[in-house]
Amino acid sequence: MYSAGMSMSTSERLIEATRELLWERGYVGTSPKAVQQAAGAGQGSMYHHFAGKPDLALAAIRRTAEEMGAAAEALLGGEGSAYDRIEAYLLHERDVLRGCPVGRLTMDPEVIARPELRAPVEEVLGRLRARLAAVVQEGLDEGELNCPLDPAEIAATVVATLQGGYVLARATDSRAPFDSAVRGLLALLAPRAAQG
């Protein structure tokens, strides 16, 4: 992690530019040339620091996955009841119309075809589901959530609602359906005691 004032090395600039382009255009849609231009680096410079497009993408994907994992842990490991933490995670501010920088990679055929590129995506989404399942289990133990629920299933539903919410938002060019999907999920999860 670089402090705000510190200027980035060429290698850092290449990784950051790649992260932006992967988010915006995916792996297939991102060319080394575009990365070099965005990073202000020459062709030879990029190939000096990285073996090629897949190698650079791997560095970028790993960093993006790491950031996503840390952000999730910060919210799900915070204070409050199980429901409160899940709500905090669902309502966390997101650049909805850009989609999820990790989840969008699953629609990229080249990422899915290369196990080393898919691995960080699988790992961070798996960790997220496990963390959410633990929170749901807490909620069940405390009697806060209704009982006949499988924590792993609810965790998958929560992550899927977010990932699918991005799809609906981008389809409509509006974040409204993302917010609707989240509110619908929260209504279904809401502790019965709190309901009218």
Added chain:
Amino acid sequence: MYSAGMSMSTSERLIEATRELLWERGYVGTSPKAVQQAAGAGQGSMYHHFAGKPDLALAAIRRTAEEMGAAAEALLGGEGSAYDRIEAYLLHERDVLRGCPVGRLTMDPEVIARPELRAPVEEVLGRLRARLAAVVQEGLDEGELNCPLDPAEIAATVVATLQGGYVLARATDSRAPFDSAVRGLLALLAPRAAQG
């Protein structure tokens, strides 16, 4: 719609090949050359029938969206209670690891950038949400679903769970998390009377 035994015209073969490639590789990852080879057509032949790549993609996307809309209507307009129809829709057989041929287009920057290509995607997903909302409303009217639910929100949650389920499945190269997400949602939706 062509009957099984009828051989397809070149134009039809181009559209069908494009549909497959858009599903597999997206718009950015699909080249006219790949389409021509898959369709067994020459370059000139493709440009005779279609103005170019966007025009051909539009024909393919429209047809895919139409099929998806018809399949959803067949399930949601069928027999049974509101919950039964939603369950039937969620459990409908799908080629999960391939993802949704419509939803995956929302991660394609060129599709989102071209209003004419995004329009059929927005339209069919909007129609699906509206149809689901109507079914949820029926369930509320019948007292079958729990009351403080907003039909439009639940509809968004249902569609998002499916779309996000594809993301989880492709991330893990396994349909298991898709099925988990769906089961979790069904557990949350389940009429209270039916629960232990």
Added chain:
DNA sequence: GTCTATACCTTGATAGAC
């Protein structure tokens, strides 16, 4: 470490013969 030059392939499309 960075640069320019070079190479070979693919992309997306047009032209004109048949």
Added chain:
DNA sequence: GTCTATCAAGGTATAGAC
């Protein structure tokens, strides 16, 4: 309607000078 050139541009990388 279909075919075979042909084309300018971009994609992905290597070579070698500085």
